[in-house]
Amino acid sequence: MELIFSSIKDAIRLKFFLTANGLGETLMENQGQFMYRFSTDHAKNDRYVKALTYFIKEIKRNEWLNDKLLHTYHYENEDERSHIIDIATDMFAGVRKDLAELAGNINENQVIGLAVKDLLSFGGAVLFESFSRFRLKPYYEHVGKYLEIAIDEYKMEQEYQMFVNMLRDYLQNRTPRLSTVHIYLDKTAMFYDENVQEIAHHDLKELIDQRLLANHPIYVDSAVIAPLLSIAPEKIYLYTFEEEQALVRTLRNIFEERISILSPANLHELKKSYTNKP
Known part of the structure; x- marks a missing residue:
């Protein structure tokens, strides 16, 4: 043919x-x-x-x-x-x-x-x-x-x-409320300050800039993203077993060099070292 x-x-x-x-x-x-x-x-x-x-x-x-x-x-x-x-x-x-x-x-x-x-x-x-x-x-x-x-x-x-x-x-225009924040992310998120002391839920809620939720209620995660943006820490240590989940990817994209992703085992060791401080 x-x-x-x-x-x-x-x-x-x-x-x-x-x-x-x-x-x-x-x-x-x-x-x-x-x-x-x-x-x-x-x-x-x-x-x-x-x-x-x-x-x-x-x-x-x-x-x-x-x-x-x-x-x-x-x-x-x-x-x-x-x-x-x-x-x-x-x-x-x-x-x-x-x-x-x-x-x-x-x-x-x-x-x-x-x-x-x-x-x-x-x-x-x-x-x-x-x-x-x-x-x-x-x-x-x-x-x-x-x-x-x-x-x-x-x-x-x-x-x-x-x-x-x-x-x-938004982040660039925020003054840091805390220098360092540690977050343990599993089914829920637990926040810790620079001394690895847990931040109570009601205290965390008071730190949130309510304009974020009012202006972007669909897109801004109120449990993790909104508190972090409101606190605007200079350094974030995120401890998770699932580095590739969508929320972690978004946090990386927003906070860039400010955020480090670590294993939950690192948080356990860090808490032990603070507990054993004289």
Whole structure:
């Protein structure tokens, strides 16, 4: 069969994937169109399928995503489009499984591979653009679902970053109420002062700047983030078994170099040393 491209760029890019799969088919030009003639040798068929599948996944999918972002969703900033495409790519790669599940998982190799096998079984000439538009339409509809989720995730990430930046600005303008704070974070949070004496809940509550909760009731955690921002300590020691939980990541982003993450065992040893002081 003959696969025809109207774009020399696409035809040349496919050559890379053909060569990577041990296929040396020659690119031919005829009246402004560019063509590969594929052998009917069944021994080559799997390699054709692999080459075309990866060409579609690695090249055409991202082109389609970029085009949709630019012309359908009107994201004119290239960095924004790149960020959203990275999110979608991670979804396809299985890095963001939670997001992929929202759109419904897809086996790309299988879906594209079946379409390519149908293409190769055709005895005549096929324009790649027509194959992509019609035979791959169900695939690209699924890619569109991934794109919608990726856009939503990008917007949430942007809102989160604005939230973090706002709290950093707030922190910079606060005078420290305590120089050092120790926090043991498990199912609940326990606060300790610089002498590792527990700060009573009612005392902690009195330290909170109520404007934080009034202005940002949804976003500001009243149990940990609000007290820490209100106290604005110069140094925070956080003791937890779960360093990668969302709250810890947010605290790192807000307090940056002010915060150190340690094992609860370190707090136990520290309390013992203060208890044994003369």
